[in-house]
Amino acid sequence: MGETPTGNGGTDEAPSAVVEAVFREEHGRLLAALVRRFGDLDLAEEVTSEAVEAALTRWPVDGVPPRPGAWLMTTARRRAVDRLRRDQTLAARLAVLQAEADRAEAAPAAGAGGELPDERLQLFFTCAHPALAAEDRGALTLRYLAGLTTPEVARAFLVPTETMAKRITRAKKKIHGARIPFRVPDAGELPERLPGVLQAVYSIFTEGYAASGGPRLQRLDLAEEAIRLARILRRLLPAQREVAGLLALMLLVHARRAARTGSDDELLLLDEQDRGRWDRPMIAEGLDLVPVALTGGPPGPYGVQAAIAALHVEAADLATTDWPQIVALYDVLLALAPSPVVALNRAAAVAMRDGPEAGLALLDELADEPLLRGHHPYPAARGDLLNRLGRHAEAAEAYRKALALAGTGPERALLRRRLDTTGQPGASGT
């Protein structure tokens, strides 16, 4: 079975904007409800596509129905029932599945007031199931919850469409063949399973924020997709503080998007950014969420990272930033989620608090970390501190190392700019 996004096939040249907008908004909800009803992702996907195709034909003629989501749902459900009538084998298999699913878990009550019940949470947990490859979880979440087509998901993760189609097909085969359930883990399992879902969403955000290759540094639509998904999760899991933390973190980082690149698309560091270009309403929304993430229990890693981001945006400039507090938060983060990348960021904060010498000593302790070997921010951070210490030749050497590892054009341009400040001969020669 091939992965064929039939939904938009052939209609790309004149897509109805209304259908497109409704589809984007309703796709995940529609798909999740159909999966819940029929217990089969393939069937749900096919009839969702068919319903959208029907809308593309009918709505321009008949007008957009008063409740477009309900119209799509009814159409898709009818198509699914038709298909099951024609295909008795499939029907029999799904009946067994349904019976077993009911045995495993009582079905929730239907949504009140004719609204589609929101069953996307199940789909979130399926897409980010630990039995699936970590690299596929973000892709599945984009495909099924954000409603991106396979070529769009492929572009998002910078792989050929064919490669992404294969990955999604393989993951779907695992979901189907190993029978990964569509269910929300119970309260006891949630602490173990929720981080996977959050990680899938955050991987979409980081992919959008700093593309791992290619000319553009930021792909804003992907970051916005991740924020949209986090907002959905926040509505569905209002009591989970780490969901609030993730949303806050992404908002506080994304609020700086306009200031992050200059007029020539060059990357600007925090001290070079025009803070007047930060998105104040988005910052306010993020700041409101930070206390939600940090109160009522021990903090989680996203809440702590959000708190660090909050300290950055609350300061007027680098000099008045509360570096002691940031270092303290990195200590908390290191205890919660030890990682050399966090240690690297902590070292940079220590350098701001205690001076470059202290930061450099911490960086040198990380020299043998395998995870930092291919990570250009490590030599770049060393270069910055060496430069501040006046050790220009060593700084230039570190920047050259970073340049050899950096992926995007803007990142490379920034490093070349830093290299030039070392005043070393042949600095621009890369």
Next chain:
Amino acid sequence: MKYMLLINAGAVDADGGADGCDVGDWMAYDKQVREAGILVSGESLADLVTATTVRVAPDGRRTVTDGPFAETREILGGFYVIDVPDLDVALDWAARCPGARGGGSVVVRPVAEFAG
């Protein structure tokens, strides 16, 4: 749905107990699987020194060799086939299996279903 739990025991001592669990743990687990009504079949395998490997070449010639011998630390020590609703339930049973502890692991594989 049927799943096979392939139990790759870690270092096993003379009594068949791995690090972190003993024969009592295995008996307790086996009892739980039986009482849950999910057991299809299950066996624990005799020591690896008793194993023999058979291969048949394209010309039909049979080769019989002693072994295999443990080249990796983990060797298949036994299996369960259980019938449970979905992968999450199967993973729960795998996690409760003493073979998953003490450096061992349990591989969970769905049993192929052929339309009759």
